[in-house]
Amino acid sequence: MSLEQYRDVWAYCVAEKGKLTRPSLEILAAARKVADQIGQKVGAVLVGYGLDQVVDEAIARGADLVVYADEPWLSSYLCLPYTRVVCEMAEKLKPYALIFVADELGRDLSPRVAYRLNTGLATDNISLAVEDYYFGPLNTTFKNVIAQIRPDFATRVAKIFTPRHRPQIASIRPGNYEPLPEDWSRKGEKIRFRPQPNPEDFSVQIIEEKEVPKSSIDLEGATVVVTIGLGILKDGAGNPKNPKEGYEIAKKLVDLLKEKYGVKSELGATRALIHAELKELEGLVTSERQVGQTGKTVSPEIYVALGVSGSVQHRVGMIKSKKIIAINTDPKAPIFEIAHYGIRGDLYQLVPNIIGLLGGGAGGR
Ligand SMILES: Cc1cc2nc3c(=O)[nH]c(=O)nc-3n(C[C@H](O)[C@H](O)[C@H](O)COP(=O)(O)OP(=O)(O)OC[C@H]3O[C@@H](n4cnc5c(N)ncnc54)[C@H](O)[C@@H]3O)c2cc1C
Incomplete structure (x- = not known):
């Protein structure tokens, strides 16, 4: 079967x-974007019971077709039966692409399916x-393939192509796409397995x-989100500070925004600060607060970065913030970019x- 015969973005x-979970709505929006560019349909895949x-x-949220298996023995996630069912669906209907959420379930299921x-x-x-992708060893340009964009291990953002196989499988981190608005007048095809x-x-x-x-x-x-880093x-003069003091200043800003202005605010942290395992911050700055590639992806109205350099691994977790405010002593810090x-x-x-200035008491302390 030729690659062109594989259709639809699932x-x-x-x-x-x-x-549907919020990350599922996000990947439906991602699928919609890809499908519209290549004139194909969006398929939602659902496996479970009582669907x-x-x-x-799924149709109201952007799917043109829903491929689903709705059986009592699929009521709880188990990787082996779910892998088999998803593979059977893909082998039969031959999608062009299959997108998962990069969460615990997606990380378990997607490699097995691939x-x-x-x-x-x-x-x-x-x-x-x-994009079109030129593959030198075969001197061939593959038309309309998915460029999968993700942070690399060092300081780059990489584009990955898997042009010679179908479906092209990708997982997307939560928080990177805005769900499509609900439209219950949409019609879609339902394919029950x-x-x-x-x-x-x-x-x-x-x-x-x-x-x-x-x-x-x-x-x-x-x-x-107010995030603290190393x-x-x-x-500013380079003298050591008790990190608890820095934590408390940031926390005070968060609490002020919550209590005086009624704004939903949270304290975030960089991985470097969390991994430093400082005893002064024990129980206060835990991995649940990590923003970035291996932490959470956030897209708040305002992101305040305090003493954060802005490494690529940090940026991918906060770049979608509507307004970014950075305070840093180093004018060359990448966060300023x-x-x-x-x-x-x-x-x-x-x-x-x-x-x-925000009315939180003189000097803020
Ligand atoms: C595979 C991988 C995954 C990773 N995942 C993540 C992730 O999810 N999240 C993440 O954050 N990192 C992640 N990292 C780590 C990342 O590469 C950086 O090391 C980290 O983000 C740096 O943290 P930082 O900005 O707190 O520290 P630093 O890079 O040390 O920056 C501290 C900044 O504070 C400034 N500063 C110093 N004193 C002051 C002061 N008094 N006032 C104002 N500014 C001051 C400095 O100028 C500097 O820019 C990952 C790395 C790898 C390899």
Whole structure:
């Protein structure tokens, strides 16, 4: 079968409590963007039990077709049966691309599906585009393939192509696409699969399921994120500071915005600060607060970076913020390349003044 015969951009969607999850809505929007560029359809893939409502929701949220398996034995996620079902769907209908959310489930399922379908996978993308790709060894240009855009290990953002195989499989980190608005007047095709359970897939059985309490730290949902980095370890003159002081100044700004202005605000941190495992910040600055490639992706109205250099791994987690304010002593800090408001200076001097101006008490302390 020629590559051109593979059609449609599928998004593997997940439902929770009868609704599609927000990251599923995001990848439907990503699929829509790719599909529109190549004149193809968006397919939502759903595997589970009791899916009637979410099948319709997927159409309202941008899917032109929904490919689904709705069986009692699929009611809980298990990687082997789910892999088999998704592969059967793809082998039968031959999609051009298959997109997953780069979360725990997507990271488990997508490589297994890619392996069984004998195709490539680029994980943890922040964006997808459609481009022509010239492949030197074959002296061939592949038309209209997906450029999978993701941060590299060093300081680059890489584009990955898997032009010679279909479906092109990608996972996208949550927080990088805005869901499409709901439109319940949309019509779509529903393709129900009726797979049979294969006993070989049930070497693991689920005995009990317990919901893990949700963390009270909601970085992704915050309107303002104030992030601290290793810059809190010294003042503007280079003298060592107790990092707890830097933490408390930032926390005071967060609390002021919450309490006086009613703005949903959260404290974030860089990976370098969290990994420093400073005893002064024990229990206060934990990995739940990490923003970046290996942490959370945030897109608040305002992002305040205090003593953060702005490494590429940090940037990919906050670049979609509407307004970025950076305070840094180093005028060459990369964070200034993306800041809408860049202030060169010592956070220990500037932040208390800002707190004072916002009515948070003289000097902010
Ligand atoms: C695979 C991989 C994944 C990674 N994932 C992430 C991730 O998810 N998130 C993340 O954040 N990092 C991540 N990193 C680490 C990343 O590369 C950087 O090391 C890290 O972001 C740097 O953190 P920082 O800005 O706090 O520290 P630094 O780079 O040390 O920057 C500190 C900044 O503070 C400034 N400063 C110093 N004193 C003051 C002061 N008194 N007032 C104001 N400014 C001051 C300095 O000028 C400097 O720019 C990852 C790295 C790798 C290799």
